[in-house]
Amino acid sequence: MSNRMESGREGMRFTDEFRDPAKAKSLVSAIRAVLDEIGATAGNPVHVMEICGGHTHAIFRYGIDRMLGPGIEFLHGPGCPVCVLPMSRVDDCLEIAEREEVIFATFGDAMRVPGTRGSLADAKARGADVRMVYSPLDALELARRNPDREVVFFGLGFETTMPSTALTVLQAAREGIGNFSLFCNHILVPPPIRALLQDPDMRIDGFIGPGHVSMVTGIHIYDFIAEEFGRPVTVSGFEPIDLMQSVLMVLEDIRDGTPRIRNQYARVVPEHGNRAALAAIDRVFTPREAFDWRGLGEIDRSGVKIRPEFAPWDAEEKFGVGYAAGKSSGREPEGCMCGEVVKGMMKPTECPMFGTLCTPENPMGALMVSSEGACAAYHLYAGLRPEEVVS
Amino acid sequence: MCLGIPGRVVEITSEDPPAGIVDVSGVRRRVDLSCTVTSEGVAALVGKWVLVHVGFAMSVIDENEAARTLAALEELGEAMEEIEAMHRSAAMLEGTE
Numbered sequence: 001m002s003n004r005m006e007s008g009r010e011g012m013r014f015t016d017e018f019r020d021p022a023k024a025k026s027l028v029s030a031i032r033a034v035l036d037e038i039g040a041t042a043g044n045p046v047h048v049m050e051i052c053g054g055h056t057h058a059i060f061r062y063g064i065d066r067m068l069g070p071g072i073e074f075l076h077g078p079g080c081p082v083c084v085l086p087m088s089r090v091d092d093c094l095e096i097a098e099r100e101e102v103i104f105a106t107f108g109d110a111m112r113v114p115g116t117r118g119s120l121a122d123a124k125a126r127g128a129d130v131r132m133v134y135s136p137l138d139a140l141e142l143a144r145r146n147p148d149r150e151v152v153f154f155g156l157g158f159e160t161t162m163p164s165t166a167l168t169v170l171q172a173a174r175e176g177i178g179n180f181s182l183f184c185n186h187i188l189v190p191p192p193i194r195a196l197l198q199d200p201d202m203r204i205d206g207f208i209g210p211g212h213v214s215m216v217t218g219i220h221i222y223d224f225i226a227e228e229f230g231r232p233v234t235v236s237g238f239e240p241i242d243l244m245q246s247v248l249m250v251l252e253d254i255r256d257g258t259p260r261i262r263n264q265y266a267r268v269v270p271e272h273g274n275r276a277a278l279a280a281i282d283r284v285f286t287p288r289e290a291f292d293w294r295g296l297g298e299i300d301r302s303g304v305k306i307r308p309e310f311a312p313w314d315a316e317e318k319f320g321v322g323y324a325a326g327k328s329s330g331r332e333p334e335g336c337m338c339g340e341v342v343k344g345m346m347k348p349t350e351c352p353m354f355g356t357l358c359t360p361e362n363p364m365g366a367l368m369v370s371s372e373g374a375c376a377a378y379h380l381y382a383g384l385r386p387e388e389v390v391s
Numbered sequence: 392m393c394l395g396i397p398g399r400v401v402e403i404t405s406e407d408p409p410a411g412i413v414d415v416s417g418v419r420r421r422v423d424l425s426c427t428v429t430s431e432g433v434a435a436l437v438g439k440w441v442l443v444h445v446g447f448a449m450s451v452i453d454e455n456e457a458a459r460t461l462a463a464l465e466e467l468g469e470a471m472e473e474i475e476a477m478h479r480s481a482a483m484l485e486g487t488e
Binding site: 019054057058061107108131132133134135136137138141142145160161163164167171212215216238239267268274276277280371 | 394395408420421423425426428442444445446447449450452453456459460462463466467468469472473476477479480481483484
């Protein structure tokens with residue numbers, strides 16, 4: 001790290017506008033005032049859903065939900081890609097990883113997600129060659145260095161990570177690296193949001209939109225939320241002040257009955273997204289008819305697959321697994337309430353397995369696996385959550 | 392995986408595809424620059440701060456934003472996780488040579 005960076009950080013620790021306690025306090029007052037104007041109470045709170053798992057984690061880390069009083073209820077949306085991956089897809093991973101010729105490369109986050117025959121970590125312990133990589137480029141490098149092995153990269157994530165795997169497939173195609181393939185589990189943010197808004201049991205008054213997904217896609221992918229469903233969205237950064245500002249913006253739009261898509265995170269999120277990233281996504285991927293989500297079931301056009309043009313790099317085609325094998329979705333573990341929690345219809349602590357049968361060390365359900373999962377966030381910060389943003 | 396981490400472009404290693412070495416909290420690794428290159432060319436990225444997602448620079452940010460983002464990631468415990476993942480991946484690749 002450069003000295004310039006060090007000194008810059010020291011200098012801004014207590015003066016930075018995104019950490020200013022006075023600013024945080026004034027935002028809390030403003031939010032409480034708007035909640036009063038809306039007439040929100042503990043018995044009839046406003047429901048705001050944060051979509052991104054990173055936001056869920058930050059809201060808990062800074063205790064933002066507690067600061068704002070009982071007039072607002074945060075629903076933790078389906079924005080953690082590891083958490084919404086169905087068991088059947090984990091089973092497919094194991095089927096591929098256990099083949100003699102395969103080196104299975106994955107992000108560390110996905111190692112402990114349970115399938116019906118255990119997790120990738122379990123498969124590794126049983127002798128499968130599973131490697132944790134930081135980047136799909138490192139998986140491609142593994143393929144270059146091991147020409148006699150099949151290297152399969154476990155591609156997962158929302159629009160944020162799609163450009164990285166798309167560009168890696170393009171690079172493999174360009175170099176003619178035939179022993180590399182992608183097991184594609186990429187999913188899209190808008191379809192599950194539409195599904196939640198169409199669910200008659202759901203009540204969501206407004207949304208905090210994901211920052212880094214929007215950095216890739218731009219903010220207009222959310223237009224339908226305002227236009228068709230009359231709900232406001234504010235795309236937000238990850239600082240505590242960012243999140244509070246975004247909550248205030250969404251609440252103002254709820255109060256005024258002016259549903260629209262706003263961008264609190266314009267310093268990183270361009271209105272129309274990242275053109276090169278979108279072009280790479282479009283070149284390599286095409287929507288699947290449907291994709292299965294843990295807890296939400298099959299959702300139309302909610303996932304993408306590799307275009308036929310790039311079939312040689314599609315692990316589903318290469319090994320005949322998953323949708324290529326015509327497999328339907330699997331069942332979730334008995335008693336697992338992840339689905340209800342993902343939909344915001346149940347608090348993690350209301351699940352009978354929470355903290356007893358299901359813990360971050362030994363997760364039963366996917367929401368306990370990743371630090372961005374709602375259950376893991378509850379578990380991590382239970383009882384030791386700060387009352388102030390800057391203590 | 393989802394949040395990314397700020398780093399500074401220190402040198403360009405390839406024009407096509409655009410790629411370079413990025414310093415992420417003292418860890419230097421090769422990063423794809425396809426999504427951040429502009430009409431000024433890839434060389435113009437040297438010295439710039441970028442937000443790196445799984446080995447791909449996704450956005451050019453200013454120095455203050457980089458420092459803020461890094462501070463937030465440290466508080467969330469995500470900065471160490473990213474840097475460890477980079478180290479582990481590099482070591483794993485070395486082991487296969």
